[in-house]
Amino acid sequence: MTTRSTMQEDPTAGSEPPRTDPLLRVRDLSVTFQRRGQEATAAVSEVSFDVRSGQHVGLVGESGSGKSVTSLAIMGLLPDRGVRVGGTVEYEGRDLLAMKAADKNAIRGRQIAMVFQDPMTSLNPVINVGLQIAEVIERHRDKSRGEATEMAVDLLHRVGIPDADRRVHEYPHQLSGGMRQRVLIAIALACEPRLLIADEPTTALDVTIQAQILELLKELVADTGTALILITHDLGVVAGLCDEVHVMYSGRVVESAARRPLFASPRHPYTGGLLASIPRLDSPRGEPLQPIPGSPTDTLPWDEGNCAFAPRCGNRIERCTEDTPRLQDAGERSLRCFNPLHGGSRQGTGDGAR
Amino acid sequence: MTVPLTVSPIAPGGVEEAGESLWHGAWKRLRRSPMAIIGATIVLLFVLVAVLAPVLAPYEPASSEWTSLSTPTFVQGPTSEHLLGIDRWGSDMLTQLLFGARQSLIIGVVSTLIGLFAGAALGALAGGLGGWVDTVVMRFVDIMLSIPSLLLAISIAAALGKSSYALMIAIGVAQVPIFARLLRGSMLSQSKSDYVLAANALGLRRRTIIMNHVLPNSLGPTIVQATLNLATAIIEVAALSFLGLGQSDPAVAEWGRMIVSGQDRFLIAPWLSFYPGICIAVTALGFTLFGEALREALDPKQRR
Numbered sequence: 264m265t266t267r268s269t270m271q272e273d274p275t276a277g278s279e280p281p282r283t284d285p286l287l288r289v290r291d292l293s294v295t296f297q298r299r300g301q302e303a304t305a306a307v308s309e310v311s312f313d314v315r316s317g318q319h320v321g322l323v324g325e326s327g328s329g330k331s332v333t334s335l336a337i338m339g340l341l342p343d344r345g346v347r348v349g350g351t352v353e354y355e356g357r358d359l360l361a362m363k364a365a366d367k368n369a370i371r372g373r374q375i376a377m378v379f380q381d382p383m384t385s386l387n388p389v390i391n392v393g394l395q396i397a398e399v400i401e402r403h404r405d406k407s408r409g410e411a412t413e414m415a416v417d418l419l420h421r422v423g424i425p426d427a428d429r430r431v432h433e434y435p436h437q438l439s440g441g442m443r444q445r446v447l448i449a450i451a452l453a454c455e456p457r458l459l460i461a462d463e464p465t466t467a468l469d470v471t472i473q474a475q476i477l478e479l480l481k482e483l484v485a486d487t488g489t490a491l492i493l494i495t496h497d498l499g500v501v502a503g504l505c506d507e508v509h510v511m512y513s514g515r516v517v518e519s520a521a522r523r524p525l526f527a528s529p530r531h532p533y534t535g536g537l538l539a540s541i542p543r544l545d546s547p548r549g550e551p552l553q554p555i556p557g558s559p560t561d562t563l564p565w566d567e568g569n570c571a572f573a574p575r576c577g578n579r580i581e582r583c584t585e586d587t588p589r590l591q592d593a594g595e596r597s598l599r600c601f602n603p604l605h606g607g608s609r610q611g612t613g614d615g616a617r
Numbered sequence: 618m619t620v621p622l623t624v625s626p627i628a629p630g631g632v633e634e635a636g637e638s639l640w641h642g643a644w645k646r647l648r649r650s651p652m653a654i655i656g657a658t659i660v661l662l663f664v665l666v667a668v669l670a671p672v673l674a675p676y677e678p679a680s681s682e683w684t685s686l687s688t689p690t691f692v693q694g695p696t697s698e699h700l701l702g703i704d705r706w707g708s709d710m711l712t713q714l715l716f717g718a719r720q721s722l723i724i725g726v727v728s729t730l731i732g733l734f735a736g737a738a739l740g741a742l743a744g745g746l747g748g749w750v751d752t753v754v755m756r757f758v759d760i761m762l763s764i765p766s767l768l769l770a771i772s773i774a775a776a777l778g779k780s781s782y783a784l785m786i787a788i789g790v791a792q793v794p795i796f797a798r799l800l801r802g803s804m805l806s807q808s809k810s811d812y813v814l815a816a817n818a819l820g821l822r823r824r825t826i827i828m829n830h831v832l833p834n835s836l837g838p839t840i841v842q843a844t845l846n847l848a849t850a851i852i853e854v855a856a857l858s859f860l861g862l863g864q865s866d867p868a869v870a871e872w873g874r875m876i877v878s879g880q881d882r883f884l885i886a887p888w889l890s891f892y893p894g895i896c897i898a899v900t901a902l903g904f905t906l907f908g909e910a911l912r913e914a915l916d917p918k919q920r921r
Contacts, residue, residue, distance in 0.1 A: 338818055371820030379818070384811035389833045398829065399819045436642075450819065 285313035291350035321505035329514035376451035382443035386435040393431030441472035513571040520596035646914040653910030659903025667718040692886035716870040731789025736796025744804030766791040779865035803835035844908030848901040
């Protein structure tokens, strides 16, 4: 983990792409679930974004907004049956979606790694954590079991597990949730991937541990220059970690912006609503939180000539229920809204929220 | 006496105890279960008797020394010389019973092992490879399952001729579909688990995922089933011998056949059939209790 030698060791990289090209280029990604005899459900559509080398990108949205499905689609981990994935996901210029399974397998874990949501179930309960780390190193880096185990101890040490020499022989159930998440991070970073996808890495942990894990993640990706896609519903997490944020609602990106402009002046009413619903230390005591009215189930389908967020939106105008908004450039950001909030406003959902 | 200054709350025993696996935990729970202790005691006793039969037995087996004490009108009951009396053929009952344990143990264990290995291999093939292999293997297993297992064992034993080996194969083959289905089922459900998804996300090879992740997590129910099946196997050995399909050498004591041989003197000496019957029942009970306790100890839902 101390040297960056990915380019020399990596047999899959092929020709070095021009420097300006992003590491990961997602274009018009769509995921449709289709069960026999039932209507197809579009979980994700029209999702496009870039991740440059070393960049930290946040995907934000509430449950059911398609964040996790997006990450599974990028990794190629969706089941073969009943799922249609469209668009392109280019990693260093090669389309991951069109790639053969064996080639994709060589990239997964080596070039692109993933940290999952639930550390309690994402580790194999019957083999010790050292072996689970060593396994990946053996697979991708051509090391013997002994060398790999030594590296595992080193990795455990790096992710802040005390007494790593002993812990390497322990089984997942002997570790706490936070420890297990550290182990999962160690496994994901074992082969020094160039891109790390963290799917809600802190949701299953309690608040103090959440902060520790985020800090660790931040340090490690900064040290190794790994690009990061952070998937979360928590804008606070994004604020501390991401350079660029894509806010998703009901399977589509509704607002994309760099971190500062997004937090300083959210333009999409949904982003505004998410920000307004975060409790603030500087707000007067006793002031109630401002939730976004309704729930994700109040969503309308995007492609039926309306905005999916319209039923819950305080800024709704007539056009919102007559036409589907498209993602358009609005200065330094992209926005999918007919009647966006004006800069500086934090009154997310407008009248509807009060 | 020295008092350790630092005691880790997680591993009080130090490095050796640091790696406490699923099986280690199950062992701890087993030792606390009365059902397991009773079951294990019976099983252990049974194994000891089978192994030490020549030492424990008061007389030579199948000696037929006391044929005069077993006639259609009179059968010698318990005396101080013959604690359980005389059997149908004029040998010491206790000696015959002790030696009978050997047949039950050997045939029961070997047949269960045959069933376990063949069944687990088929199940792992089906569950691990999936696709058409799964379909072909499971349809084959379904066909085997559609024949009642005792009937299947009887046909195989009848076809192979009268010998202990025929019994082992017959009973073993009849158990194959049970193990195959069980292992395939648990492998399929483990394949859906988060850690298998995580292993896939790491680009691990399919072979590694199946051998290191899916299979070890699926073995628990199969091992438990093997313990429970030992009980069934012992009963089936007796059943097949009862039907005259077992060991043909009359000098080899076998509980099932002892029940049959006692039948014609049942009215005057019911114990001729009763003693071997009790032996079969108690042994089967021992394995069942132990298997049930093992199942509970390994059941993840019962933990913590």
